[in-house]
Amino acid sequence: MGRSPCCEKAHTNKGAWTKEEDDRLIAHIQAHGEGCWRSLPKAAGLMRCGKSCRLRWINYLRPDLKRGDFAEEEDELIIKLHALLGNRWSLIAGRLPGRTDNEIKNYWNTHIKRKLLSRGVDPLSHRLNNRPNNKSNSCNNKFPKEEVIMADFFQHQDSDVTSSSTKSAASDPDTAGEEREDINLDLCISLPCSTLPKNNLKKIRVIIEDKSRCQS
């Protein structure tokens, strides 16, 4: 059972892309646009899976990508966004122009995790490690911490757009005025409507709906 494979595996290349493959992909997309990824490999003369082409383009070949090291401000922004959104790498990437979700995910796993640990902060919960945390969060522990925080955040955004969203942290009695003080949400975080993937919009909607149902 299960789904049919996205492409004919027997006749597709895998592994690192060659310069020639890159050139073919770039030339095809420049000529025809991104269009249908499934049919792109054949049209471009590539022995690659459509998904592989998409990934290569999005993560490496797109002309608007900002390559190179992350700035300190980007580091801090990623940390703050991760505290809000959790591992929603595509959402986080949407707030960092020129960065991809894959790049941010890798950077998080290799650099930022370590950075937070060295500060004594748990990279998952964004709490200080040196304190026991045995209080359950609201909603019977049903939701991961980040989701509850995020739902609170968006609810506050509705009622008070201009205020600092340190409120979102303060709304959680567990952390009010404590570990989350460092999360300065003067970022003017808003849903990047033009770039936000449909999937994520739905996820946010679901989280907020579940949260409000839980509160009622």
Added chain:
DNA sequence: AATGACGCCAACCGCCCTCAA
């Protein structure tokens, strides 16, 4: 110089969601 350990990151995999038929 050899080699084993470790870190980084590009790429893959499998699942989920949307949407058209």
Added chain:
DNA sequence: CTTGAGGGCGGTTGGCGTCAT
């Protein structure tokens, strides 16, 4: 309403470079 194609996402893997011994 159901189904399947296609796209997108997050987690994981594997290859390569660097460092330590």
